[in-house]
Amino acid sequence: MRRNPILAITALALLALAAPAFATNGYFSLGYGTPYKGMAGAGQALHLNTLASATNPATIAFVKGYDVSLALFNPNREYTVAGNPSGYPGTFGLAPGNYESDSRAFVMPAMAGAWHVSERFHVGLAIYGNGGMNTDWSNPVFGQAPAGVNLMQAFIAPSVTWEFAEHQAIGVSPILGWQSFEAKGLSAFSMFSSNPAKLTNNGADTTTGFGARIGYHGKFGEYLGVGASYQTKIAMGEFDDYAGLFAGKGDFDVPATWTAGIAVFPAKGWSIAADVQQIYYSEVGSVGNPMLPNLMQAPLGADGGAGFGWDDVTVYKLGAQWEASPTWTLRAGYAHCTQPVQESDVLFNILAPGVVQDHVTVCASKLLSPKSAVHFALTRAFSAKVTGPNPLEAPGQQTIELKMDQWEVELGWGFGF
Numbered sequence: 001m002r003r004n005p006i007l008a009i010t011a012l013a014l015l016a017l018a019a020p021a022f023a024t025n026g027y028f029s030l031g032y033g034t035p036y037k038g039m040a041g042a043g044q045a046l047h048l049n050t051l052a053s054a055t056n057p058a059t060i061a062f063v064k065g066y067d068v069s070l071a072l073f074n075p076n077r078e079y080t081v082a083g084n085p086s087g088y089p090g091t092f093g094l095a096p097g098n099y100e101s102d103s104r105a106f107v108m109p110a111m112a113g114a115w116h117v118s119e120r121f122h123v124g125l126a127i128y129g130n131g132g133m134n135t136d137w138s139n140p141v142f143g144q145a146p147a148g149v150n151l152m153q154a155f156i157a158p159s160v161t162w163e164f165a166e167h168q169a170i171g172v173s174p175i176l177g178w179q180s181f182e183a184k185g186l187s188a189f190s191m192f193s194s195n196p197a198k199l200t201n202n203g204a205d206t207t208t209g210f211g212a213r214i215g216y217h218g219k220f221g222e223y224l225g226v227g228a229s230y231q232t233k234i235a236m237g238e239f240d241d242y243a244g245l246f247a248g249k250g251d252f253d254v255p256a257t258w259t260a261g262i263a264v265f266p267a268k269g270w271s272i273a274a275d276v277q278q279i280y281y282s283e284v285g286s287v288g289n290p291m292l293p294n295l296m297q298a299p300l301g302a303d304g305g306a307g308f309g310w311d312d313v314t315v316y317k318l319g320a321q322w323e324a325s326p327t328w329t330l331r332a333g334y335a336h337c338t339q340p341v342q343e344s345d346v347l348f349n350i351l352a353p354g355v356v357q358d359h360v361t362v363c364a365s366k367l368l369s370p371k372s373a374v375h376f377a378l379t380r381a382f383s384a385k386v387t388g389p390n391p392l393e394a395p396g397q398q399t400i401e402l403k404m405d406q407w408e409v410e411l412g413w414g415f416g417f
Contacts, residue, residue, distance in 0.1 A: 038363020
């Protein structure tokens with residue numbers, strides 16, 4: 001317990017350093033904790049380290065100690081406009097050409113700890129973040145430069161877990177959320193805004209909010225593990241400085257999500273895990289509302305105003321772990337996400353081209369001592385594209401192609417377990 005003040009101080013420092021990072025499914029992280037990154041996020045039915053509580057609080061019944069990680073994230077975002085503007089009255093044409101976003105490197109820390117209070121009750125704390133909704137266009141995308149958005153989200157999630165039977169546990173986590181958002185270069189949309197002064201170029205605005213997560217984690221015999229968790233929508237305060245952009249006068253909640261998974265242990269030293277995750281982007285109006293016809297029926301910032309048009313996504317994750325020796329463990333994984341961005345909404349999603357769908361991961365862990373280990377994970381999100389018409393131009397006049405790929409490397413350290 002002597003480490004607790006250090007943990008708390010470090011946690012606050014990490015929260016202050018939160019940045020838009022992580023290989024992403026939309027803008028949710030692929031996973032939390034370096035060993036889980038190496039499994040492509042699959043791990044509801046595994047307890048690899050204390051950061052497992054970021055997705056399933058029940059896991060802390062079977063782990064203890066501390067984990068810290070640092071990820072370097074490299075998203076490559078670009079868009080291409082084909083076709084010249086028509087120049088017709090009432091149209092909104094874009095300059096043709098291919099353009100790449102700046103700001104290609106981000107750093108994201110995360111940490112967690114778990115303590116066994118008694119044989120049956122356990123507590124934990126995880127600090128982590130989401131990101132990926134970031135662009136920095138030096139060209140005048142909508143007639144003004146620079147243009148882009150920057151969303152940062154960080155979460156503090158204490159956990160309480162009850163091990164109600166051998167290898168069976170349930171856990172709950174209240175979640176404190178913090179987020180920051182900034183938009184620039186969107187003045188051309190002033191005519192569509194309910195509050196043009198609260199549309200763009202107002203610097204970074206921050207909000208906080210609350211939600212919760214509940215999870216189950218269990219093992220049946222020697223060969224099968226199961227796990228499942230549900231996170232409520234995290235109700236965040238409104239971005240007042242962007243009340244003329246986001247539907248609901250600046251509302252930007254964190255969507256609800258659920259995940260379920262199994263793990264099998266076919267031979268000594270081997271674990272194979274598979275998860276399915278559902279993220280309900282469509283239930284957050286500022287993210288899920290389509291551009292059209294909403295833009296013509298309600299101004300930006302109003303209830304029912306236009307958003308990014310993101311669909312709910314389903315993520316399939318598969319990972320394998322091999323304990324190659326008493327001190328080395330190797331992992332690999334693959335994840336596929338359904339496409340959140342629709343062809344009809346490519347114009348607004350120039351600001352947030354979260355179109356990647358397929359991730360491949362590898363990880364190596366080295367046991368340094370009986371109570372200390374280091375982990376290294378590499379994630380590749382393959383290039384993906386979404387192409388659609390400019391909905392504010394004359395029909396057939398312009399097409400917009402969004403393209404993105406990602407690299408991520410992460411280093412983790414676990415100790416005191």
